[in-house]
Amino acid sequence: MGGNKNKPAGKDKGTVTGPGGEIKTAAKDEKKGKPQQKAKLAVVLEEAQGIKAIQGMKAITVQSVAKATGVKISIANSFVRTLESKGVVKKVGGYSGHKVYEKVKQAS
Template sequence: MGGGKKQSPAQAEKSQAAETAKKEGQKKGDRKDQKPKANTISVIIDEGQAMNFIKGAKVFTAQELSRQTNVKISAANALLQNLLKKGTVKRVGGYSGHHIYVPA
């Protein structure tokens, strides 16, 4: 015969906000004031920009290269593997896939 448990003040405030949003026709997941993401990450790497960064750096990692060229880490890793085969860069350290490279 008991009733529901009394809500805490925070829970009561949340349910009241949800009710007013429902009355206004706004769904819980909709956010009109939300800004679109400014970061755009591409998959295609600009080799000229990458080579400028590589030549100017003493040592670097794939993560750092991806940040500087605004590409995904997988694209930076693929470029580094190609440059490693060509002999343009050398791997000097690192572990578990986080390798450190130097320009050759």
């Protein structure tokens, strides 16, 4: 029950019957070119743009900075770490890699 059915020659994909009933396999079109290289994009988040984005935020997270500035999370993460090392923001909580920061109040 339900075994493989024999298909007539010439009905298979990739085979062509030539004159005299001989079976020829169709040649596949293969593009022989240089492999495409991935473009390396350098996206930089400028400090003024980033500071402006976090200005009104109560809780600053990497995800919220990425969404507000329109960059990838890895870029936003490095930006927030830079701000933390400069003392602009400080870590106040978070867990499992999801850190929460707040802006440090400047004494004027």
